Amino acid sequence: MTLEELDKKYGLQTYNRNYINFVRGEGSTLFAENGDNYIDFASGIAVNSVGHNNPTLVKAIQEQVAKIIHISNLQVIEPQAKLAEQIATLANYDGAIFFANSGAEANEGAIKIARKYGETRFEKKRYKVITLAHSFHGRTITTVKATGQDSFHTPNFSPYPAGFSYVDGLESVYDNIDDETVAVMIELVQGEGGVQPFDKSEIQKLANFLKEQDVLLIVDEVQTGIYRTGKMLASNMYEISPDIITMAKGLGGGVPIGAVMTKHRDVLVAGDHGSTFGGNYLSTRAGLAVLEVLSGLYESGKLTETLAYFTVRLKEMATKYPNLFTQEVGLGAMRGLRAKDNETMKSVISKSMEHRLVILPAGKNTVRFLPALTITNSEIDEGFRRFEEAISSI
Numbered sequence: 156m157t158l159e160e161l162d163k164k165y166g167l168q169t170y171n172r173n174y175i176n177f178v179r180g181e182g183s184t185l186f187a188e189n190g191d192n193y194i195d196f197a198s199g200i201a202v203n204s205v206g207h208n209n210p211t212l213v214k215a216i217q218e219q220v221a222k223i224i225h226i227s228n229l230q231v232i233e234p235q236a237k238l239a240e241q242i243a244t245l246a247n248y249d250g251a252i253f254f255a256n257s258g259a260e261a262n263e264g265a266i267k268i269a270r271k272y273g274e275t276r277f278e279k280k281r282y283k284v285i286t287l288a289h290s291f292h293g294r295t296i297t298t299v300k301a302t303g304q305d306s307f308h309t310p311n312f313s314p315y316p317a318g319f320s321y322v323d324g325l326e327s328v329y330d331n332i333d334d335e336t337v338a339v340m341i342e343l344v345q346g347e348g349g350v351q352p353f354d355k356s357e358i359q360k361l362a363n364f365l366k367e368q369d370v371l372l373i374v375d376e377v378q379t380g381i382y383r384t385g386k387m388l389a390s391n392m393y394e395i396s397p398d399i400i401t402m403a404k405g406l407g408g409g410v411p412i413g414a415v416m417t418k419h420r421d422v423l424v425a426g427d428h429g430s431t432f433g434g435n436y437l438s439t440r441a442g443l444a445v446l447e448v449l450s451g452l453y454e455s456g457k458l459t460e461t462l463a464y465f466t467v468r469l470k471e472m473a474t475k476y477p478n479l480f481t482q483e484v485g486l487g488a489m490r491g492l493r494a495k496d497n498e499t500m501k502s503v504i505s506k507s508m509e510h511r512l513v514i515l516p517a518g519k520n521t522v523r524f525l526p527a528l529t530i531t532n533s534e535i536d537e538g539f540r541r542f543e544e545a546i547s548s549i
């Protein structure tokens with residue numbers, strides 16, 4: 156059987172995938188089985204934050220797996236404790252962290268913290284969580300329900316948990332809070348929804364208002380976190396200090412990990428929450444290596460330079476091809492070109508793939524760019540050369 160036949164016969168077909176067989180990666184270049192090389196502007200949907208085959212990450216993982224991969228959370232785990240310290244320190248956040256295995260699972264943890272806060276801190280129980288239209292919070296039954304896109308709430312998976320509602324834009328949050336609302340959960344740059352950043356002063360205004368009302372602010376930084384927007388967290392960029400922050404994608408550099416961090420350290424107690432794999436030696440050692448690489452790039456100013464260069468090149472594309480794109484959107488290394496329509500987005504992405512450049516869709520009409528934060532200027536140039544080659548035929 157070919158690889159495609161094998162996958163189609165034995166894999167549940169939940170993805171529209173292509174069948175290029177990538178066998179190796181180096182930095183922001185991927186190599187297919189047939190020897191073709193591809194420039195990677197997707198980094199596995201913001202996961203390979205330090206690129207492929209990063210020496211620091213590879214060495215850390217190799218050394219760790221030869222010692223201990225996993226023991227249970229009933230023992231203390233050295234890299235887990237150190238990673239929690241690193242995250243809180245780099246994010247300049249006075250809080251404590253629970254480790255999970257994915258973004259959805261981190262968000263589940265955030266919702267549990269909020270729900271218990273709402274149950275135990277008020278005379279009248281608070282349990283409702285407000286999220287935003289076009290948001291994305293995950294694929295578990297609860298996080299799908301928290302996702303503010305109707306297409307996700309198919310009756311196929313119903314009934315969903317109660318207590319979630321969506322509002323159109325930040326301004327509508329205010330009117331929709333009632334005495335049963337415990338939390339508002341938002342992304343600062345909506346990723347899957349179309350790479351749409353919110354206005355900093357509007358976010359700060361909302362954060363202040365929620366604090367006054369004792370309604371928790373949960374910021375889903377699963378995609379924006381870990382230097383993706385140019386600082387450790389987008390919350391640092393927006394200069395807010397949310398009650399709860401979730402992270403995942405870029406944190407392990409490809410090793411599955413999720414994290415929920417909160418200043419309300421005493422809400423959850425032993426027995427309230429847990430995970431078999433969450434925070435094990437392998438994933439947290441990987442997280443430490445990723446943060447070592449990225450905090451180094453950030454502190455040296457190199458990250459800012461890379462993001463500025465990527466931005467310049469991307470803006471060029473928006474101006475040069477007004478026939479295809481209406482605007483350039485996003486922040487840091489979380490970028491998009493808003494295509495004229497869905498058809499244009501699809502053909503830009505498939506033509507780019509034919510020209511050996513990996514990019515992604517977001518929302519209905521956004522061509523999305525999520526390069527590794529270690530990408531070099533020459534990889535950026537080569538990627539955009541292929542991009543122009545690809546779109547010139549549209």
Ligand SMILES: *Cc1c(COP(=O)(O)O)cnc(C)c1O
Nearest residue numbers: 257258259291292293346377378
């Ligand atoms: C990807 C993503 C998730 C889901 O993460 P998984 O690891 O796929 O569960 C949740 N929230 C946001 C903002 C995301 O981008």
